Amino acid sequence: MTSAKRHAANAALELIGDGMKLGLGTGSTAALFLDALAEKVRGGLDIEGVPTSQRTEERARELGIPLFQPDETTRLDLVIDGADEIDAQGRMIKGGGGAMLGEKIVASAAAKFVLVADVSKRVGTLGRFPLPVEVVPFAYATTIRAIRETLTALGYEGAKVELRGAEGGGFAETDSGNLIADLHLGRIMEPEELDAALTLIPGVVTTGLFIGFDVHPLIADENGIT
């Protein structure tokens, strides 16, 4: 799938012009875009980027991509980012790598969301990929119980809710020091309703549901953009 991801990443480059302010996504596909972008920057392309995660910030610095801190007036031309799933209406699940909070904040400042992905990410119905939900560590068990109750009330009987583990043991931590609950739902029939209900729970920071963005999908297989 790397060649498919590379096709998508390269196609995104064609949308970039001098003077643009970009949101720089997180994940393996966004990383391929960073590599390609860095080459253009070395060739004289004049852009500035806002990273969506610490990982992306480190990589962009290594590659010599100019970064800036957004202020209240900042409007980004594009954010270029991957996804774990996207449906026909451009609704997405993100956060497989735990970066959805930074990604959502940056995407909300961008005029357009350029999705770079291989074809495996395109789905009829969202939800086969476990939905990541960012939860504050304070009294997290209370928040997990509220998530379970919300899921039951919405008809997701028997849904599994798992706190994401870290490689070296313990729980995985996001860039903001929060935890991630992965919701195994199978099929999400009403993503807007689910997102609204989960986001109302006090200990929930955000969900991996990305809805309502102006998505420009660049989805590729090994032969190129589909």
Ligand SMILES: O=C[C@H](O)[C@H](O)[C@H](O)COP(=O)(O)O
């Ligand atoms: O937290 C991670 C991000 O939402 C990624 O954009 C998403 O997981 C897709 O990553 P990849 O391009 O590696 O499949």
